[in-house]
Amino acid sequence: MRPEFCLDVRGDYACFTRPEMKVERVSYDFITPSAARSVFESILWKPEIRWRMERIEVLSPVRWISVRRNEVGAVVSARNVAGAMQSGKGQLGLYVEKERQQRAGLFLRDVAYRLYARMEPVKGEAMGNLAKYTEMFQRRASKGQCVNQPYLGCREFDARVRLVASPDGEPEPLTSLDGDFGWMLYDMDFTRPADPRPMFFRAQLTRGVLDLTQAEVRS
Template sequence: MSFCLEVQGDYACFTRPEMKVERVSYDFITPSAARSVFEAILWKPEIRWQVERIEILAPVRWISVRRNEVGAVISTRNVQTAMTAGQGQLGLYIEDERQQRAGLFLRDVRYRLHARITAVKGEALHNPAKYAEMFSRRASKGQCVNQPYLGCREFDARFRLVTSPHGEPEPCVDVDGDFGWMLYDMDFSRPADPKPTFFRARVVRGVLDLSGVEVRS
């Protein structure tokens, strides 16, 4: 069964993987980011979400922000030592590791996301309606497992369940054309070594149709 969500936020950043230092966003939401919005409302190991269509409802607007980030993580070796000895140095001093970086983000974004539930195992194979009803109930009440976000966790997403197309805004026709290769999702067929997959993002009058897209590693 397919569902539709309208998602919007003040800021978003769907980071291009080819940018190594500065964060630069794609022009609009990626399929993997769209999937994570649905999973934030309902995630079960028995199901998978398949994003079928993305409608861009607002013009693409950019904002450049310079912000402070931490340029290091706590050492895995220190963590293992602390677990073995029962004590250790696990602190990370922000003042020593602070880095100032620029980012090119999106602002005032708004999308309509279409996705369907795919049963993969267990009860979902025999009773898919249960999961559909569960999602509808949670989404209509604004409930979620964790706060949905738009690329970065600090950019929270507001969502609502769309039950009928009547009275809904039309996609932004100014967003049109070939936007090049875009991240599609991560391939977890080998859990120890996940690989990114990409597709050619072609938008027609504000609509990105993901049915039948060719995905490449």
């Protein structure tokens, strides 16, 4: 049996943006599987392994906050970057004052989740020595070490992460949160790296628990 790990993840704010919203950021009601996976990857990412999300437990009520903030509405041109690499010089500056846009967002606040994921070997040393990576993750998670700061949808919304050795004695999921929450982003399909495709599933919570082992994923 491949090892399963559990993380307690909390934050003051979160935004798991719905892709159908083109301009304003509007969050899903709770964390998406891809965002949950990124929390595990922020602690340990290796090309030899991958994380498969199995279960999400919502621990706090869904609370919303509306925020208007400044964002940059442009990126540096890839053509300019390529030209600068070839010639050794070029204009790569991005003037924030000219590209600033004010946008509204509907975010989550005071979020808390318990995330379960399994570590799966993909290639290389992990195929015959998964215990090495298991011990590596447990050591890093217990000490609060990470590859990059875990975040909740947007990088400015940092997450507080704690390794849960045993769910016994931990807070119960929010049993009042129950029902069908519609189609939710599951992850991105990178089978063709030049043309990644989004995958969706029907998010159905049962007493605050999202069982991803039964999710029917569609492209």
